[in-house]
Amino acid sequence: MERYQIDSDAEGSVAALAADTKSAEIVGCCEVIEERLDVSQRPYATRSERQRSRTARRRPVIENLCVKRGYRRRGVGAALVRACEGAVRRWDGQDEIFSQVDCDNVDAYNLFRKCGYACLFADSTCTKVVLDDVLFAKEVPVTKQMMRKMLNDEVSLTSRQD
Numbered sequence: 001m002e003r004y005q006i007d008s009d010a011e012g013s014v015a016a017l018a019a020d021t022k023s024a025e026i027v028g029c030c031e032v033i034e035e036r037l038d039v040s041q042r043p044y045a046t047r048s049e050r051q052r053s054r055t056a057r058r059r060p061v062i063e064n065l066c067v068k069r070g071y072r073r074r075g076v077g078a079a080l081v082r083a084c085e086g087a088v089r090r091w092d093g094q095d096e097i098f099s100q101v102d103c104d105n106v107d108a109y110n111l112f113r114k115c116g117y118a119c120l121f122a123d124s125t126c127t128k129v130v131l132d133d134v135l136f137a138k139e140v141p142v143t144k145q146m147m148r149k150m151l152n153d154e155v156s157l158t159s160r161q162d
C-alpha cells in the first residue's frame, strides 16, 4: 500500500512523492512547473519561436512523472497526477493543466487519457536529452503530444473520454 504526499505546494511549483508505507521507500514522483507555453497550435511547427512566444503565457505543466518498476499498474502514477492537479486547483487563476508526452510513450499517453486529458496537437519541435553509447548526454528531436485538462470541467471531460 502506498501513501502520497505533496511536498511543496507553493504557487508556481508542486512536487508530489509516493512512498511504500512498509519500507518508506520513495516509489514515485511527479512535479508541476509553471512554464511559458504556447498552445495556439495552427500551424504550430511552421511558426517561428518569436511568433510562438507572443501567444505564450505561463501555464502549469506536469513534469518528471515516474513510478518505480515493480510498483507500476497499481494506480500510483494516476494518484500522483491527481495530487498535483489538486494543488494547482488552489493556485490563483489556473483552470487548466498541461502535459507533454513523447508520441511513442503509450503508457504515459494512456495514463493521461484515463485521467481526463485531451490531445491538443503533436509538437514536432521538441527535443529530449538521451544518453549515447558512451553515456554522454545528447539532445535529440522528438515529437510530443500536447495534452490539456480543464480543471473545472471534471464531469464533462470524463463523459467525453471514450
Ligand SMILES: CC(C)(COP(=O)(O)OP(=O)(O)OC[C@H]1O[C@@H](n2cnc3c(N)ncnc32)[C@H](O)[C@@H]1OP(=O)(O)O)[C@@H](O)C(=O)NCCC(=O)NCCS
Binding pocket: 064, 065, 066, 067, 068, 071, 072, 073, 074, 075, 076, 077, 078, 079, 100, 101, 102, 105, 106, 107, 108, 110, 111, 112, 114
Ligand atoms: C507512465 C507511468 C508513470 C505510469 O505509472 P503507473 O503507476 O504504472 O500508472 P497507473 O497504474 O496509475 O496507470 C493508470 C493508467 O495508465 C495506463 N497505463 C499505465 N501503464 C500502462 C502500460 N504499461 N500499458 C498500457 N497502459 C498503461 C492505463 O490506462 C492505466 O490504467 P489501468 O491500469 O486501469 O488500465 C510509468 O509507467 C512510468 O514511470 N514510466 C516511465 C516514465 C514515464 O514515461 N513518465 C511519463 C513521462 S510524460
